[in-house]
Amino acid sequence: MELIEIKSLKVTFPTEAGPVRAVDCVDLQLGVREKLGLIGETGSGKSVLTHAILRLLQPDALCEGEILYQGRNLLGLAPTEMRRLRGRELALIPQNRALNPLQTVGKQLLETLRQAGYSKKEAAAKMPELLRSVGAIDPDSWTKAYPHECSGGMCERIVIALSLAFSPSLLLADEPTKGLDSLNRARIITLLGAVTRNQALLFITHDLEAAAMLCTRLALMYAGELVELGDKDTVFENPLHPYTRGLLFALPARGMQPILGRSPPLTALPDGCRFHSRCPGAMARCRRQHPPLFDTGNRHFCRCWLYV
Template sequence: MSLVSVEHVSFAYTAERPILDRVSLAIAPGDSVGLVGESGSGKTTLLRLLLGLARPDSGEIRFDGALLDPGHRAFMRHFRRQAQVVFQDPYSSLDPRQKIFSIIAEPLRSLRIEGDHKEMVAKALDAVGLSPDAADRYPHQFSGGQRQRIAIARAIVPGPRLLLADEAVSALDLTTKVRIVDLLAQLSTSMSLLFVSHDIGVVAALCKRIVILEKGRIVEQGDTAAVLAAPQHPYTQRLLASVPRLSFKD
């Protein structure tokens, strides 16, 4: 059974503005999937639907076999613990007024997760390569890459089965980007990963599978190395042609 199943999902903000057109994809337990498309392709809208922030106009999304229903409070509380997100900008996603401990512990409080929160936060910091004393500092005391590690620690602290990363390295410099990609690759060995990006090169280095989205439609998907070695759709071919060098993930 797939952990996440998107079946013939369509969505429009208005009748004149269709965004997604019969999108279908699946994420298996332990899978790492890259969702690639240019600005306006519908990536962010699909992510909002996967987070339960909006409902599809048609089709359905299932998590672990159950219908993802934003109106079902009990299900959504369970779902919020199982699926967490890392956003693009590490400078705006962390509250500058709070210490790092409070930022990372926020999901534990909001989801009413019992246990030693101090120990849980320390383990999350260790998992992203930061020392426990980081918990007593403020966001402005960290670099952009360190802030993104903190954002990732906040996402993984409740022990999710699915990590959604929305352009999570696009705001970082090249050296920092490589380090965060390596971190996400390490984390993806213990949870499923959906990595949303316009950067096909980063997806090639990180994800086992790739989904190509163009103007709200999936035009190609499959094993990343196979799709990028022999792209079938002209849009995939154009994306690939824009990247001078790729390192495929076996």
């Protein structure tokens, strides 16, 4: 059963240099309790797609297509209806670990729990339980601390605790391991796996290794569109798109070979395949014709003319 179904989603931003096609004709599904990794370089459209699901884009952003949540098109909901869903059923773990620097962790948790419907007494009793669920051994000391007194790993755990306050059906984690050392990175990945056992997770990252540890399915984005989609083991063992292979070969365990060149500007996308200028195997057709997302079998999809 699909929890979220995205159909032909386009997100465009007006700029002086022309319209920015940040997300372009994306089709994607996420099942109940499924863990999906959305992977790509900075600027590939991952975070924009995430914010489109939550309707948190800037007011001048143009969204086209459909984002169906349990059959309801989120893009057609009134703002009041969307606010009731946001946080309660669809929760975001933001990329910047956004905590109020002027409030203690306890006060921020208390306010979130009050919004979830708990009384002040119930919220105070719930806070230690919520913090223990994200690994706090001494919840009382955490509640008294200000964000600047917490490490990066602690702040990430607190943000995860805030997002779990409403027990949402879908958790959208935007680069939750970014900037963390290897130990805290592993801890956050393990924690996300534990707290989302009964929830769906959209894990947005540029870290293929982290996605492999946590997710069952992977979606690769490049220049605003999906270029490969498949089960984790299939993508790792048999990567089809040259971009996916490039990301894998850039991993330390596979030689740290960088992908040459740069992503095209989203205001001036090239004809043909958007990756052709960086692709060592590009053909004449790749420069002229834009490839669709081909079904190569076994739920493995790839946007490359090699698989026509």
